[in-house]
Amino acid sequence: MNWIFLIIAGLFEVAFASCLGKMKETTGNTAIIWGAGFLICLSISMLLLLKATQTLPIGTAYAVWTGIGAVGTVLVGILVFNEPASFWRIIFITTLICSIIGLKAVSSH
Known part of the structure; x- marks a missing residue:
């Protein structure tokens, strides 16, 4: 169950980073709304990470x-903010995904 909490915490990390990106692009009340979304997603992400680390090793969880x-x-960034999807970015993201799967595979929990 704590792996599920950890995955959801990671997704909320994506959400708070995305809110930062949108907040950077806007001004006024819209920026405040994206800022509030950032704080909410950050809080949820941290609370779920805390919950996950109650049984998972902190190094693996983090x-x-x-x-x-x-x-x-x-x-x-690639799909929403039109950042480049270069060959090397895709290679290194794939390597990172393989590393995450590897950490899950060798974890004793």
Whole structure:
């Protein structure tokens, strides 16, 4: 169950990073709304990460959490913010995904 919490925490990390990106693009009340979304997603992500680390090793949990956040944020950047999808970006994101799967596979929990 804590792996599910960890995956959801990683997805909320993607959400708070995405809110930062949108907040940067806007002004006024819209920026405040994206800022509120950032704070809400950040809080949920941290609480779920805390819950997951109650039974998972902190090193594994943190690496998986940041990995999900990094991969997801790059994908959102490519799909939503029109960032480049270069060959090397895709190769390194694929390597990161393989590393996350590897950490899950060797974890004793």
